Amino acid sequence: MDVAGTVGELRLALTDARSSGRTVGFVPTMGALHVGHRSLIESARRASDVVVVSIFVNPTQFGPGEDFGAYPRQVEADLGVCRELGVDVVFLPSVDEVYPDGWGTVVGVPELSGVLCGASRAGHFDGVATVVARLFGLVRSDLAFFGEKDFQQLRIIERMSRDLALGVRIVRCETVRESGGLAVSSRNSYLSESERKRAASLYRAMRSAVDAIRRGERDSSVLVERMRAEISSAGDCDSECDVEYVSIVDSDTLRSLETVTENARICVAARVGGVRLIDNVAVDDAVATR
């Protein structure tokens, strides 16, 4: 496995792959690799000849007061995971390598960035789109793998790649969940055991809503109220849980829907014991079974 710290080293590591026309699959990460990342890397491994993983905690996607400084960093363990999963190249750049002197570009998808998480995290998605565009430009992979857990991020990257004709196919990968249903995330490491149980109420509430949709409920405001109530009253422990949003949106435009359609997605964000968590589920099969 090659570990490239600079753009030059990355290019060198990918020269053979490029000249021999092998398929390159790319998994961008911020490290602290967990089973969710493992499944992205495994998907990339199955679909590509050469697998590249980047590990870069991107400062431009953290707002003031967010956890950039505290974000879990465990490079040696991450390299071990990459080796175990047969990754070919790990790109481990410094901030200066990603944003060199004179850097002056911001990439944004305003139509999809101001809603849901973007409403409370100004600039976050511009930071994500900018770093992903930069990484795509450097790695120039055929495929790139993103988890559905960060659904808004996924949609923004899909739109950006299409609009800018970046030539990379975005592969959607299913959310990986703990046994209680909690979506796996690097930030779960901040949760205590009891907070983890409390956090699982996000998924439970969304599943109850999908069941209600299956039984015929289509009014988003009714479903949203029930989900809010279920999350707020989940009594597994004393940890605080502040719901930031519960929303039923169109999966393409991310606009709020008054009536649930086949293309709807339920999205939630909440703080459990101070840790901000997000999750989402599709409702397609529930609408289709009616």
Ligand code: PAF
């Ligand atoms: O999802 C993440 O880990 C990050 O937002 C990403 C896509 C690697 C960009 O920094």
